[in-house]
Amino acid sequence: MGRGFLLMLLLIALPAAAQIYKYTDANGNTAYSNQPPDGVVAQPVELPPLNSVESQAPAAPPVDAVTDEQPSSEYEVLELTNLPTSEALRANNGTFTVNVLIKPRLRGPHLFRLLLDEQPYGQPGNVPALQLVNIDRGTHSLAVQVISGENVVQQSPTVTFTVQRVHKP
Structure with a gap:
């Protein structure tokens, strides 16, 4: 040596x-x-000074340029279920229910809010079964957000589906 x-x-x-x-x-x-x-x-x-490295504060998460918010992943799973994606949803009066799969379960002041065609739909709530009423026939997009007050905590992937309903003459 x-x-x-x-x-x-x-x-x-x-x-x-x-x-x-x-x-x-x-x-x-x-x-x-x-x-x-x-x-x-x-x-x-005589020894030269030892090299040292200052500890760095963790970098802030990236900010979404569109919403100007930091993306979050508080929930491992957040998605809509009970929606057919390969065939039309048959709803004679345009009323149907979708379910939210979320893990871990919804926390504290967080609420669910539906986005129908990228617009908030109905009142936010904490029940993972959400009803849509009198939805027009045709193709729509649907997502669910977890919100805290007016802030979006997390959003599910958007699901596209088609509503088929009978119209009375």
């Missing part, structure tokens, strides 16, 4: 305030120690 490696090993192993001494051992080798051996002439080694 080289002398530089031994010196580095000592520097790592010793506390920052320790003094290092350099001396010649009985075999004529240069040695380093944190205590000079008895009866041996040892010279203190």
Whole structure:
């Protein structure tokens, strides 16, 4: 092993305030120690300042350029269920219920709010079964948001579906 490696090993192993001494051992080798051996002439080694790294505060999450809000993922799962995506939803009067799958369960002051065609629909609530009434036939988009007051905490993926209903003449 080289002398530089031994010196580095000592520097790592010793506390920052320790003094290092350099001396010649009985075999004529240069040695380093944190205590000079008895009866041996040892010279203190001037050490350069140790490198240190300042701890950095965690970076703020990115801000969504569209909503000017920070995206959140408080809930592992947030999605709408009970909506057919490959066939039309048959609702003779345009009324049907969708369910919200959320994990973990809805917390504290959080509420569910539906977005029908990207617009808030109905009153926010805390029940994971939401009813839509008198929805026109045709293709629509639906998502659910978890809100706290007026702030959006998290939004589900948007689901596109088609309502098929009977119109009376």
